[in-house]
Amino acid sequence: MALGWKLVIDSANASALADFWAAALEYEVEDPSALVERLLAAGRIDENAIVEHGGRRTFRGYAAIRHPEDPFDETSGVGRGRRLLFQDVPEGKSGKNRLHIDVHGEPGGLDALVARLEGLGATRVQEVDKGPAGRWWLMRDPEGNEFCAA
Incomplete structure (x- = not known):
């Protein structure tokens, strides 16, 4: 179970x-x-x-x-x-997250998803393009936790 x-x-x-x-x-x-x-x-x-x-x-x-x-x-x-x-918790974030959330939008809707997340307080960090595997954005939430938008 x-x-x-x-x-x-x-x-x-x-x-x-x-x-x-x-x-x-x-x-x-x-x-x-x-x-x-x-x-x-x-x-x-x-x-x-x-x-x-x-x-x-x-x-x-x-x-x-x-x-x-x-x-x-x-x-x-x-x-x-x-x-x-x-x-x-009393201590602040001190390094890269070893576990993160991937947020998936509608097919072809990455730009709209990233803009919506930014409007909520997220920050773009780096665009990643893996060719046939697709493109996504590494982002941070308002407290600096990394996540991916795809």
């Missing part, structure tokens, strides 16, 4: 980076506000553990996005399918 998984990405501002990647991938930002309220009411967490972002209460230093067609727990907002979790 295949195991469940999520990709965890270290960040400086989990909520902002989740917003970027949700828009870039056309995913949904998870809404844990009902879970936050239940934990606050039960005294399991205090106000220092939460932050308001996008008009809702969420966990400080954590944010997640999920594919809009995948199942999720309606009580907690946590996705049960394709999911990225962003967590704040």
Whole structure:
């Protein structure tokens, strides 16, 4: 049986980076506000553990996005399918990512995809042309994490 998984990405501002990647991938930002309220009411967490972002209460230093067609727990907002979790860490990015995301657009739509990603806050780094294998852009998200747009 295949195991469940999520990709965890270290960040400086989990909520902002989740917003970027949700828009870039056309995913949904998870809404844990009902879970936050239940934990606050039960005294399991205090106000220092939460932050308001996008008009809702969420966990400080954590944010997640999920594919809009995948199942999720309606009580907690946590996705049960394709999911990225962003967590704040104290240290900054220090080198090249060993794992990265490739974002694929429509056939023949690379220029439009790159322009859309730039509009969301991404930066072009280098165009790569592999002849018959195709062309793509090495890009960086707003926190400097490398990814490819193809």
